[in-house]
Amino acid sequence: MSSKEKEESQDFAWRWRLEERQVPAVLSEDRLSVVFHPRQSNGCLAIKGDCPLLKHMEHWFEVELSPPLHGQARMIGLGDKYTRLQSNSKDFSPLIGRDCSSWGLNYNGKTLHDGETRDYAEAPERSAPLKMGLYYDSYYGNIAFMLNEKNCGIAFQNIAVNLDLYPLICATPRGCQMKLTYSYSSVISLKALCRGSIRLCVQDEELIEKLPVPPHLKAYLLFKEYQMPKSYYHNYY
Numbered sequence: 001m002s003s004k005e006k007e008e009s010q011d012f013a014w015r016w017r018l019e020e021r022q023v024p025a026v027l028s029e030d031r032l033s034v035v036f037h038p039r040q041s042n043g044c045l046a047i048k049g050d051c052p053l054l055k056h057m058e059h060w061f062e063v064e065l066s067p068p069l070h071g072q073a074r075m076i077g078l079g080d081k082y083t084r085l086q087s088n089s090k091d092f093s094p095l096i097g098r099d100c101s102s103w104g105l106n107y108n109g110k111t112l113h114d115g116e117t118r119d120y121a122e123a124p125e126r127s128a129p130l131k132m133g134l135y136y137d138s139y140y141g142n143i144a145f146m147l148n149e150k151n152c153g154i155a156f157q158n159i160a161v162n163l164d165l166y167p168l169i170c171a172t173p174r175g176c177q178m179k180l181t182y183s184y185s186s187v188i189s190l191k192a193l194c195r196g197s198i199r200l201c202v203q204d205e206e207l208i209e210k211l212p213v214p215p216h217l218k219a220y221l222l223f224k225e226y227q228m229p230k231s232y233y234h235n236y237y
Helices: 004-010 192-201 205-207 216-220
Strands: 025-027 032-036 045-049 057-065 074-080 100-105 110-113 116-119 130-137 143-145 150-156 166-171 179-185
Touching: 025 045, 074 130, 100 150, 100 166, 110 150, 166 179, 192 216, 205 216
Parallel strands: none
Antiparallel strands: 025 032, 032 179, 045 166, 057 130, 057 179, 074 100, 074 166, 100 110, 110 116, 130 143, 143 150
């Protein structure tokens, strides 16, 4: 099966949606690809998923970024319904992670939340396409990110699970394209419930490294095991 045929047969849990006033973006007919600022960039623009992520579940999504990679605000993340989707003219700072109710990762491997930037993962090569993934456990409130299918570990934890969070992408460069390649949601597994319970008791990652357990189990506890589900054919919305 070709990649195009696979994409057409794939059942996405959600897709992108443009708000009525979001003029400086073009959304593809299948609502998977977004071209930001097709004519001229006047600031940062964010695009939101078409529904909030359900509670007490596990959620995954992956976005492919086309090179060249530039602009500090090219990001993926989560935010609530109050997250701003368009900045003022000439304001090129990221929209995701600007406030206390959004969490994001930029392509340089830095996380943003409540206006604070933190080093999180090694920056990937800028001249090649980049896949950025997000995992969200809405039972315990944990977020982990992936860069080129490599899980980079837990980025945020103990997020208030009563929030209705939406998937988000944002960008500032003119003509930059971001494509949703995967979105999947599942009832949280017993394995993930056990991990969340352990992480509540042992939050220090250095202590987890010292646990007398197999390496693959340590990687799972540290959210460093790549775990994108193999099934593309379930939709829980």
